[in-house]
Structures are given as structure tokens and as C-alpha cells.
Amino acid sequence: MAPIVSIRNLTKSYASGFKALKGVDLDIEQGEILALLGPNGAGKTTMISIICGIVTPSDGTVTVAGHDILTDYRKTRSIIGLVPQELTLDAFETVENTVAFSRGLHGCAPNPALIERILKDLSLYDKKDTMLRQLSGGMRRRVLIAKALSYEPKVLFLDEPTAGVDVSLRKDMWQLVERLRANGVTIILTTHYIEEAEEIADRIGVINHGRILLVEDKKALMTKLGRKQMTVELAEPIGVIPDALSPYSLTLSGEGTRLTYEFDSSGERTGISSLLSALSQCGLRVKDISTEQSSLEDIFVELVGEGK
Amino acid sequence: MNFEAIKSIYAFEMARTRRTLLQSIVSPVITTSLYFIVFGAAIGSRMQEVNGVSYGAFIAPGLIMLTLLNQCIGNGSFGIYFPKFTGTIYEILSSPISMIEIVIGYVGAAATKGLIVGSIILVTAAFFVDISIKHPFMMVLFFVLTAVSFSLFGFMIGIWAKDFEQLNLFPMLIIPPLVFLGGSFYSIDMLPPFWQTVSHFNPVLYLVSGFRWSFYEIADVNPVVSLLTVLGFLVVCLSITAWIFKTGYKLKN
Numbered sequence: 001m002a003p004i005v006s007i008r009n010l011t012k013s014y015a016s017g018f019k020a021l022k023g024v025d026l027d028i029e030q031g032e033i034l035a036l037l038g039p040n041g042a043g044k045t046t047m048i049s050i051i052c053g054i055v056t057p058s059d060g061t062v063t064v065a066g067h068d069i070l071t072d073y074r075k076t077r078s079i080i081g082l083v084p085q086e087l088t089l090d091a092f093e094t095v096e097n098t099v100a101f102s103r104g105l106h107g108c109a110p111n112p113a114l115i116e117r118i119l120k121d122l123s124l125y126d127k128k129d130t131m132l133r134q135l136s137g138g139m140r141r142r143v144l145i146a147k148a149l150s151y152e153p154k155v156l157f158l159d160e161p162t163a164g165v166d167v168s169l170r171k172d173m174w175q176l177v178e179r180l181r182a183n184g185v186t187i188i189l190t191t192h193y194i195e196e197a198e199e200i201a202d203r204i205g206v207i208n209h210g211r212i213l214l215v216e217d218k219k220a221l222m223t224k225l226g227r228k229q230m231t232v233e234l235a236e237p238i239g240v241i242p243d244a245l246s247p248y249s250l251t252l253s254g255e256g257t258r259l260t261y262e263f264d265s266s267g268e269r270t271g272i273s274s275l276l277s278a279l280s281q282c283g284l285r286v287k288d289i290s291t292e293q294s295s296l297e298d299i300f301v302e303l304v305g306e307g308k
Numbered sequence: 309m310n311f312e313a314i315k316s317i318y319a320f321e322m323a324r325t326r327r328t329l330l331q332s333i334v335s336p337v338i339t340t341s342l343y344f345i346v347f348g349a350a351i352g353s354r355m356q357e358v359n360g361v362s363y364g365a366f367i368a369p370g371l372i373m374l375t376l377l378n379q380c381i382g383n384g385s386f387g388i389y390f391p392k393f394t395g396t397i398y399e400i401l402s403s404p405i406s407m408i409e410i411v412i413g414y415v416g417a418a419a420t421k422g423l424i425v426g427s428i429i430l431v432t433a434a435f436f437v438d439i440s441i442k443h444p445f446m447m448v449l450f451f452v453l454t455a456v457s458f459s460l461f462g463f464m465i466g467i468w469a470k471d472f473e474q475l476n477l478f479p480m481l482i483i484p485p486l487v488f489l490g491g492s493f494y495s496i497d498m499l500p501p502f503w504q505t506v507s508h509f510n511p512v513l514y515l516v517s518g519f520r521w522s523f524y525e526i527a528d529v530n531p532v533v534s535l536l537t538v539l540g541f542l543v544v545c546l547s548i549t550a551w552i553f554k555t556g557y558k559l560k561n
Contacts, residue, residue, distance in 0.1 A: 052402040056560050074310070077404040088395035092327060093320075104316030105403040147399070 002066065003027035004155055004186050005051065010060035012046050012210075020046040022210040023060065028155075028188060033181055034215075035197035036190045037300055038207040044190040045085060047207070048157045052082045064155060078106055081153030085160045085190075087140045091133035095124055098132060099146045106151035118146050121176065138169045145176070156180060158189040162196060174200055194300055198222075206303050213303050229292045230272060232259040235285035242282045248275050257287075313405040317413025318420075321387050325421050333425060336375050340429045343371050344436040347493065358495050359526040364437035369520040370492025371433065376426040376451070377458050377487060377512070381479050383418035384462025389475050392466070392559075401560065407553035411463065418459035419452075426451060440523065446531070447522035450538065454515055457542040464548055467558050486512040496528045511537060 005028035012021040021043045028034050038044050049055040051062050053073055062069045064076040090098060099115050119125040122142045127135065132143065141161070148156060158177075162170050177187055177200060191197055197204050198218070205215040214221075237256030248271065251260045259279075263270045279286060325332050348364030355363040391397040400410060433439055441447050462478075469475040490512030496504050507513050508529070518534025521527035527534070551557070 052398075054398050054401045054560065056556055074404040074406075077402055080402070082398070082402050084395075084398055086395055088398060090391075090394065090396055092324075097323070101316050101320055102399060104312045104319075105399060105405060107310040107312045107404055109312060 001030060004030040004065055005188070006063045007047075007051075008061050010047065010050065010062060011058045012043075012050060012055065013058045020210055021050075021057075024207075024210070024212050026205065026212055026215060028186060029203075030186055031181065031184050032202045033177065033187045033189070033200055034203045034205060035201035036188065036205045036207055037192065037194060037197055038190070039192060042208045043210040044207055045159055046210075048082070048159055048188070048190065051076075052080055052157065053077055074107075078151070079154040081148035081151070081156040083141075083144050083148045083156070083158045083161055085163065087137060087144065089132045089140055089143060091131070093132050094129050095119070095132065095135070095143055095146075096128040098143065099150045102147040103150040108151045114152075115146075115150060118149050121179075122146050123172070138165055141165055141169065145173070149180075153185065155186045155188070158187065160190055160192075162191065162193060206300060208303075228263055228270075230261045230263065230275075231290050231292070232261065232279065232286055233257060233288035233290075234259065235287045238284065242284075244282050245275075245278055248278070310403075310405045310409055313403060314409050314413045314416075317400075317410065318417045321383075321414060321417030322420065324387075325383075325417075332421065333428060336379065336425050337428055337432055340371055340375060340432055341436070343367070344433065348436050359524075361524050361526060362437060365439060365524070366495075366520070366526075367493050368430075368433040368437060368439055369523050370487070370490075370516050372426050372429050372451075373454065373512070373516050373519055374484075374487045374492055375429050376422050376454055377483050377515075378479050379425045380418055380422035380455050380458035381462035381465065381483060383421050384415060384459035385466035385469065385475055385478070386462075387414045387418055387466065388463055389466035389469055397559070407549075411460070411549060411553075415456065415459045415463050418462060419455040422455040422459060423451065426455070442525050443522040446535075447519070450515070450519045450522055450535070453535075453538045453542060454519070457538060457545050460542070460545040460549060464545065464552065467552055483512075486510055487516075491516050491528050495526075511541065514538070 005026075007024055007026040007028075010021050010024040011019070013019045024043070024047060036044050036047075046055060050057045051064065051069060053069065053076075057070075065079060067075040069076045093101070096115065096119065099119065100110060100112075103111065103115065116125065119128055122145060124139070124142050124146060127139065132140065135143065141164075145158075145161075161173055165173070177189075180187060189196075189201070201218055203215060204218050204221055206213045233254075234257045238252070239256060241250050241252055241259070245259075248261055252258070253260065261271075261275060263272065276286070344364060347367055352363035352367075357363065358366045388397075391400060430439070465475065465478050469477075489507065490510045491507065492512075496507045496513065499507065514529055514534040514537035517528040518531050518538070521531040521534070552559070
């Protein structure tokens with residue numbers, strides 16, 4: 001199937017000479033959840049803003065459902081929903097009116113029943129007549145989501161949706177994302193919380209300094225780079241690693257009491273049992289064993305570090 | 309055409325007017341009534357008729373224009389400046405809506421509000437002085453054209469303005485002298501020849517003169533010239549707006 005969003009050589013330079021995007025290529029498949037990870041200033045928001053029509057690209061093309069975002073903006077913008085990072089809302093509007101306003105802007109006829117359902121889904125219904133300036137930060141975030149859902153977009157961009165959001169809203173939000181995905185909505189979210197991407201995304205993209213460093217299926221990424229480490233604590237310190245243990249490429253630390261073994265947890269043979277028997281054959285007494293998996297965070301830090 | 313979007317923007321702007329009813333409607337009515345009391349009744353009663361029209365009645369079209377210009381520029385500029393200021397403009401920019409539709413929504417609402425306030429002033433004036441409208445069609449034409457072109461002018465100011473000071477520059481500092489020196493309160497015949505010539509460079513003179521002609525058939529300049537001036541101003545504003553949207557000037561990076 002053709003990708004729902006297709007980005008080619010997308011470039012953005014500002015008059016100051018700053019290059020926010022340096023030739024991004026990215027395909028987003030219909031119905032997937034793509035998490036874009038990157039530190040502040042990596043270019044995530046610029047990329048989203050270009051796709052949504054808020055920023056003009058310097059070069060490159062973007063198509064959404066086969067339509068060019070510049071020449072066919074009416075088609076692309078009517079199927080794109082955007083929940084911006086900043087909590088920008090009109091101070092003096094009511095919740096219900098502002099959500100209905102978004103629906104109208106996107107050319108949809110009024111549909112109070114749908115708006116009511118969205119407000120209920122987001123636990124906003126009892127606040128529907130409240131002025132926006134009287135809402136808490138979390139509530140305002142919910143309103144921004146309701147606005148973006150009011151015209152039933154097929155592609156939804158969530159720009160740092162959980163920044164400054166409490167646990168309950170975060171949970172609600174992920175449930176909502178799951179529901180939307182079940183309805184076939186493609187979701188692109190940016191975050192710098194890696195656990196978030198790990199938990200919810202199908203694919204993960206890493207972006208830094210205006211370049212996509214990697215886009216990979218989450219599971220494949222985790223397996224590919226997800227090395228495990230086993231640490232063996234010895235009862236008595238040793239000076240050197242016995243020759244018999246050389247095939248395991250161990251490292252010795254902790255003043256001769258700690259041996260570290262790296263292995264691929266997804267492999268058929270991890271080598272753990274043979275290592276353990278080799279240890280006892282060498283007469284080493286094991287006091288404790290622990291294993292650790294490198295997280296997405298480690299992968300991320302590694303990638304972003306390399307990108308510098 | 310995305311009519312729903314135009315409707316939404318228009319309704320949103322009109323709702324803003326309703327929320328600020330005191331400031332929007334009541335305050336211009338009170339201000340104008342004060343003008344009539346001071347210039348029409350107190351001072352006007354001691355003044356000669358101007359070209360056969362009582363002074364109070366003579367200033368009525370000028371006062372309506374003064375209010376209309378202020379209202380249209382104020383509303384037109386604020387309507388687009390505020391979303392820019394708060395950041396909610398993101399929603400307009402990311403909507404499937406053309407720049408023409410944005411203009412129709414915002415400028416239409418600003419002009420409507422200006423026309424409502426202008427009409428209220430006209431009715432208020434009728435309580436103080438004898439108003440006669442000799443050319444109702446021309447009067448409505450001047451009224452609507454002025455409202456639309458100055459709302460558009462206000463819209464441009466709203467896009468151009470970096471801060472509230474710039475936003476208020478035109479309504480507070482530039483429009484009042486133009487209106488006061490544009491023959492709102494006198495016929496330029498009363499001025500020395502030099503100032504008569506200077507007055508002809510003031511675009512507001514043409515507006516006020518044409519508008520007043522549609523009431524009493526008295527004018528400082530030929531009404532056709534007045535009409536062409538308003539039309540010309542409208543064309544200039546439309547061209548600049550078209551350029552703004554083509555380049556995304558101050559709206560998009």
C-alpha cells in the first residue's frame with residue numbers, strides 16, 4: 001500500500017541561515033503509530049508545521065494521501081489533525097464553541113452529536129460551557145485534542161502530547177490513541193520521553209539536527225540493538241580472566257570481582273549455561289548474577305551522540 | 309469555496325462583538341451623543357448654517373464616518389492580530405481554507421460591525437438634528453464601500469503590527485487628524501486657500517464629502533471623484549492583501 005504521508009528531501013532554512021531541516025525523507029504508512037524521537041530543536045515541530053501548512057518549506061515535497069501539501073492543500077489539510085505543543089487557545093471562548101469552530105474551519109457541517117461524543121470521550125463534557133481561560137493545563141490539552149478530532153482527521157499529529165501532563169491524562173491519551181488506531185487513523189507523535197515511544201509506537205524515528213537518523217520497526221529496533229548484559233559477581237577476586245573463558249569476551253571490573261558478559265537475548269543460544277559451567281570448571285565461585293537489557297534510551301543516546 | 313470556514317470565522321468574530329457589547333456598541337453611541345451635544349446643540353446653535361444646512365446636521369455624516377473608520381480599522385486589525393498574538397493562528401493556517409476565505413470571514417465581520425455601529429450613530433443623530441438623505445442608494449454605497457475598504461486596511465495593519473503599540477498607531481494617531489482635518493466639522497471653503505489645497509491631499513476629505521453629498525447634496529469635491537477615491541483605495545488594499553497572502557508576509561515563516 002502507498003504510504004499515507006510521503007516526505008522527500010524536505011528542507012527548511014530560515015533567513016538567519018539556520019537550517020531546521022536538512023533534506024528529510026520519510027514514509028508513513030496508513031494506520032501506523034510513528035513516534036518521532038529527538039532532543040529539543042531537532043526539527044520535529046518544524047517538520048510537522050510544514051506538513052500542516054503553518055511553515056513554508058524551502059525545498060522538497062510532501063504528499064498526504066497522494067495529494068501535494070502545497071498545490072492540493074485543501075485536500076491534505078482536511079484529513080490532517082494537529083495537536084500543537086503549545087497550549088494556544090482563545091481565552092474567552094467556551095469549550096464547546098471552540099471545538100465546533102475547528103470543525104467549521106475544516107469545512108464540515110455542524111455535528112453537535114459528534115462534538116458531544118468527543119467531549120465525553122475526553123472527559124470535557126461537563127466543562128463544555130466553561131471559558132477556556134478558566135481551564136487547567138491538562139484540560140486545555142484535552143480541548144486541543146478535541147479540536148483536532150472534531151473533523152475526524154485520517155492523519156493525526158500529536159506534538160509532544162504528554163509534556164506537562166499528569167498520569168491519568170497520559171493514560172487517557174494512550175487509550176484514545178489506541179481507539180483512533182483501531183479506527184484506522186494514522187498517528188504521528190513526537191516526544192522526548194522514550195518510554196512513551198517504546199510503549200505505544202509501531203515504528204520509531206529518531207531525528208536530530210534536522211536529519212532523520214533512523215526509522216525502524218520498534219520490535220526490530222529493540223532486537224537489533226537490544227543487547228543484554230549479564231554481570232557475574234565473584235566470591236573471590238581474580239587478577240586475570242582465565243584463558244578457558246576467552247571465547248566469551250568477558251570484561252573484568254570491580255577490583256577483580258565482577259565479570260560482564262554481553263549477549264543477544266533474541267538469539268537461539270545465549271551462551272549463558274555454557275559460560276556458567278565454564279566458570280565452575282575454572283573453580284570460580286559465583287556470588288550473584290544479574291542481567292540487564294539496554295533500553296531504547298541507550299539506543300537513542302547512542303544515536304544522537306553519534307549524530308553530533 | 310469553504311463556506312463553512314467563512315461562516316465559522318465570521319460567527320466567531322461576531323461573537324466577540326457580542327461579548328464586548330458595551331465597548332463595541334454603547335461606547336461609540338455615547339461618544340457621538342457627546343459630539344452632538346457639544347458641537348450640535350451648545351456650539352452649533354450659535355453657528356451659521358453651512359450651505360443651507362444647520363451645523364448639527366452638517367456634521368452628522370462626518371461623525372458617522374469618524375466612527376465607521378475607527379470601528380472598521382479597530383475590528384479589522386484586532387481580529388487577525390489577536391490570533392497572531394496568542395498563537396491560535398496555527399489553526400487558521402492549518403485549515404483547508406484559502407486566503408480569500410480568511411479575508412472574507414475577518415473583513416466581512418469587521419465591516420458588518422462597523423456598519424451596525426454606523427447605523428446606530430445615524431439613528432442617534434436623528435434624535436438630535438434633522439437628517440435628510442437625498443440619495444439613499446449612494447449613501448448606502450459610500451457607507452458599505454468605506455466599511456469594506458477600511459476593514460481591509462485594518463486587516464493589513466493587524467498582519468503588519470508587531471505589538472499593541474503598532475496596532476493602535478493608526479486608529480489612535482493617524483486616523484483622528486485625518487478625520488478632523490478632512491472636513492468632518494467644517495466645509496473646507498471656510499479654510500484659507502493654502503489649507504484648502506493641503507486638504508485635497510487628505511483621502512478622508514473625499515470620503516466625508518461624498519458621504520455628505522448623499523445626504524444634503526452639498527460637497528467639497530465632486531461626488532464622482534469621491535466615489536473613485538473610495539474605489540481606488542479598495543483596489544489598493546485588495547492588491548496589498550493579495551501580495552501579503554502570496555508571500556505569507558508576517559504570517560508564515
